[in-house]
Amino acid sequence: MRIERAALAAVCLLASTLAIAADKPRARDLGVPFDGTPGPLNAITDVAGVAVGQVTLIQGEGKLVVGKGPVRTGVTAILPRGRGSLDDPVFAGAFALNGAGEMTGTTWVEESGFLEGPVMITNTHSVGAVHEGTIAWRVAQAGPDPTGYWWSNPVVAETWDGELNDINGFHVRPAHAGQALSSAKPGPVAEGSVGGGTGMVCFGFKGGIGTASRVLPAKAGGYTVGALVQCNCGRKADLRIAGAPVGREIAGSGTRDEDSGSIIIVVATDAPLLPHQLKRVARRVSMGLARDGSISGNGSGDIFIAFSTANPGAAKPTGVAALSDLPNDRMDPLFAATVQAVEEAIVNAMVGAETMKGANDVVVRALPHDELQRILKRYGRLPAP
Amino acid sequence: MRIERAALAAVCLLASTLAIAADKPRARDLGVPFDGTPGPLNAITDVAGVAVGQVTLIQGEGKLVVGKGPVRTGVTAILPRGRGSLDDPVFAGAFALNGAGEMTGTTWVEESGFLEGPVMITNTHSVGAVHEGTIAWRVAQAGPDPTGYWWSNPVVAETWDGELNDINGFHVRPAHAGQALSSAKPGPVAEGSVGGGTGMVCFGFKGGIGTASRVLPAKAGGYTVGALVQCNCGRKADLRIAGAPVGREIAGSGTRDEDSGSIIIVVATDAPLLPHQLKRVARRVSMGLARDGSISGNGSGDIFIAFSTANPGAAKPTGVAALSDLPNDRMDPLFAATVQAVEEAIVNAMVGAETMKGANDVVVRALPHDELQRILKRYGRLPAP
């Protein structure tokens, strides 16, 4: 392999939580109207137990030399039950709206109904390193699975950051996955160009990680739904925010002419749903994405996974498990919350990102906040001046 | 069976094409802005060869007596290659965004890649009658299938019209399916409360049948994409048209508190797509539906089928078939056209419907055209006065 790894030592590891500037606005702070009631953090971590860890790798500038950089990439880890995730799988369901991408481990999610560990997100060519690193971390942190075997089949997803990042340089190493996992915690989640989302492009603007949540009314069970996206999809011309054709109204061209990126979306809830019901939730993710204007282009790997933190202990291999289940007839508020949280999380990914210069001096500009507000006013979505 | 069939003789059979009033406006006539370029008819019949036939059953008023009426229902038939559909199957693919409904025959579509005959749409409890009637019509019209067998496995879909129609009265008979098929023709397609859509409710307003089409630029192949919907889904509060929250802005309540209806959507194209590519198209239908505000409620049977009229003769059982195929990398314009045509066809179903009084004097009001225009102006989607 022609890849030089020595350079890696110098890679700047940014603890992603440092990137949560106290005064950095989110979409809602700009007045963008969304439906539904968010949780306290308006983040996937509003679902109790969910922990997020991110490792951001940014190093070098200028001309791309494979194996040397520039590096603009990283890893995002979502642990459904924090550290308990390794010993207590969660019910889960996945859906590929357009499978032009990878989310390993979903064959077992589909078969077993369980997500056994974290969801990891990185760049396309680092799936392998993160896969190995996630297994290695588990071997180091925990014991064998409930049947006594050391058997790991991790869920690792990706989007493609080859415009800004030396993607063929394999700068994400297995240890970075472990660092993302070890740093995972509840609380606010950094958005924009962090973690796996560091080098991503969303509807032609700088994208990356975004999150949002919804809390249902008590009569609907009071459940929380949270979404986290690694947004790297869409064309500028297609971008709609709050129903307004924002992409077309902003002058200039966007990065990419085609809808050729990808978007990975993770939905968490504490509602007691069974695996087949979580697949239903995962399918609704499409509709939140569509509200922002996507047509799910041929090259866009639009892959979604939903899990429920309810029913701890459901996977233990002895006896008969006692479970709770929310009947299908009560799922509509969860479907609506999913669509709404996804719609907002994508906008948060763009609003939270700043203009970035990457490999070969390619520049991806951030969504201009003032332009966004101006357009929303024109389309009756913000009070006119 | 307690059902009285004698009453049927008097059912008023309306040739649905008569219902195409020359001056009845469609969504586009009201100024609703949509993306893309429609074909000459802005209908599924812009795809050469596609024929549509509809039988509308309207009889009786007042209190519902099972088996007597009132009757507000019908049958819509879509023939991919007109009369040639029985001898020359088309490649097809189906997708259930939310499978709370029926589209018979899709197991074979999925397995074989072919749609062997028409797509029929009716009410939920008339699937059986239309199924039998479609087979009987084939037996009467054509010969056995290419392998020499008389084997029919028709595609029959449904939505539920139990608010307005005596759905347990089984007023659709097998012969009505035959009438819809025999009357199928190219040209304009009646919209609103006709055919299978006669008794349907869409986003709280009167719905039913709607259609639209898109023509791709020559550089994208010049292909045509057409959509036909039988819209019976959605909540009033969720309705968005051209990005504006039309449902909330219109005063009063809508029929149904829940997103409990269904929507059947048929997409036709002349682009040379293989079965797995047509499934890709069918999945994009979700995104057009989402643009109009749907969250695909638990009880909403949102089932889609896409077919291609290209590659005639592909199913013949001898030799090796020579096929054409549009590469995946050229599919984006078809995806966009699908989303756009579906988005518009749904609005056409509502704009084309008139207020209807049905069983037990239930009234479902039409979407008020003037209110729609007023709201679009407020949201910057129509020129302000």
Added chain:
Amino acid sequence: MRIERAALAAVCLLASTLAIAADKPRARDLGVPFDGTPGPLNAITDVAGVAVGQVTLIQGEGKLVVGKGPVRTGVTAILPRGRGSLDDPVFAGAFALNGAGEMTGTTWVEESGFLEGPVMITNTHSVGAVHEGTIAWRVAQAGPDPTGYWWSNPVVAETWDGELNDINGFHVRPAHAGQALSSAKPGPVAEGSVGGGTGMVCFGFKGGIGTASRVLPAKAGGYTVGALVQCNCGRKADLRIAGAPVGREIAGSGTRDEDSGSIIIVVATDAPLLPHQLKRVARRVSMGLARDGSISGNGSGDIFIAFSTANPGAAKPTGVAALSDLPNDRMDPLFAATVQAVEEAIVNAMVGAETMKGANDVVVRALPHDELQRILKRYGRLPAP
């Protein structure tokens, strides 16, 4: 429609249970060795609550005249919870090994995880009549569904009996479905040429309905698994019984040169399985079928459904349901039982059938019991003389 229905009045309705001759041997009675321990009846009705009803239509001889006969067909109804099936859906999962056939209602089974009513099996062209008749029977017998709607989406499956039966004559009427349902009961199940299986052909010999069951050891939970098949699939040359190449060893040709029939297989269990686990069970059905030699030919609609009678009340639309679930790690005995019961049920269908003469004097011969025993001896599967 050219079909004459008057002739129907004279169709001989055979109460299928009459056909259970006290001394009619089953496969096991002939010494065919199978793995596992059957239940008391060695039938799907060993699963408590399961009721089976069959209507057999046999009338006429000689030359086929469409609409006149000869008639060799019928309806088989399986009610998961007997009459309680309409008010209390069971968890279920379906799988199409080869979807060249029909099982209506499975889109909703997949979506909701529930089978809401019976599984009906008939001939290919009578799906419509049975669909309507099943809804009509429900309307007559029970109230609306738990959400207050009259909404029925019945599961109706089929195989093709066009060699022996006037399949284009539509001799099964909606009322026959009601009769099968009303006559459903626990206890022994008639096998061979009865109910929906009346005119069927299995591995070139006379087939039809067959059933078998397995009871797990107490340490595996003591659960029961039952299978019922409507066998109309396979080529004579492919038939293997207990591993011996029975089809090739029996002289003469079989009916059909191709594997062009179909087989519908229903699996019932009282093990507390969730919908995604029942899909796992349904996939194992393929392996039981394979043990009898099938290669699942292109034209063979090999469609399977599995349901669990555990967890009554799971579908009620209020509150949160309390469920039991057998962990995945304990499912292997259920998988083995499914494979074994299916393998035996198919052989029972053949052993239970007698030679039949049908339309145009076509004769389908029964599997000769003495030949079967002779071959099993030769292949070390029965004690040699």
Added chain:
Amino acid sequence: MRIERAALAAVCLLASTLAIAADKPRARDLGVPFDGTPGPLNAITDVAGVAVGQVTLIQGEGKLVVGKGPVRTGVTAILPRGRGSLDDPVFAGAFALNGAGEMTGTTWVEESGFLEGPVMITNTHSVGAVHEGTIAWRVAQAGPDPTGYWWSNPVVAETWDGELNDINGFHVRPAHAGQALSSAKPGPVAEGSVGGGTGMVCFGFKGGIGTASRVLPAKAGGYTVGALVQCNCGRKADLRIAGAPVGREIAGSGTRDEDSGSIIIVVATDAPLLPHQLKRVARRVSMGLARDGSISGNGSGDIFIAFSTANPGAAKPTGVAALSDLPNDRMDPLFAATVQAVEEAIVNAMVGAETMKGANDVVVRALPHDELQRILKRYGRLPAP
């Protein structure tokens, strides 16, 4: 990470083709009867263009020390069009009979219809290393994909060798994937304990890699079907060979009490099949596996992929592709060939393996050839002495 990599340098790299001893018998050489006509090599490489490369890693003995060994593992690479595989994808379809395992890249196979590169098989915890190594090899060997992007989403499958191998030691490195790929060639394929199959256990005996092929008669098109398995599944008690209960008849216990391994099966053909037809082929693999006695246990990752080398150039992104397609009605001989080749390839994997001692001195014994022959005689499958 606690893993010591230094030890790797000394790992014994065995060129797997050396392992093809001229006189090593295969199942057929022992007289095991199988249906159908094999190709000249009775291997997947009978399909023109298919190349196979294997790297076998065997090092150390005695007590397991994580990261030190003992090592009993490897990598097997299947290139559909040899080196041309990177520039010219093949149509493909995949199926998971039981998804308790991993085959990365199948989401894109399902979506696009194409397999874009090799199929790689290794042990469970080395998926990541092989994933990275496969991308690195492509970057080194070839250019970007047809759209100009460097985007790799490789297909990497696995089975679990943790009894014999230090699976948590990550002894397979990315470079091993490249070596397997670079050494890939047409011709005979080593069987048994080689490549990815080095440490595998099959029906309680030593398993690993096996292969077989079938050639259709000219009237059926003369096509070739080849299968390659990495067999690590099954319980001894379930093993059937040629219909005889071989597993039970051989005294002693097998490795593993449960059907907890996995089997990866790759099917190649030169028949011109479309992606949905290749999924049909992949589903038939289940039936070949079932013939050898498997019930596809809960923990067995039984994942299959089928590809066709016909239609070169189908993926090029410009214009309209001209394709050939074998009609569905002509597929039965391919289905039969698939079932037969899979059935034989599994037996070949066992017959080709020798007893192995691995980590902690665990010994997995080979299937005794003489016992196998003795049992086949008893069951009438070999001429009695």
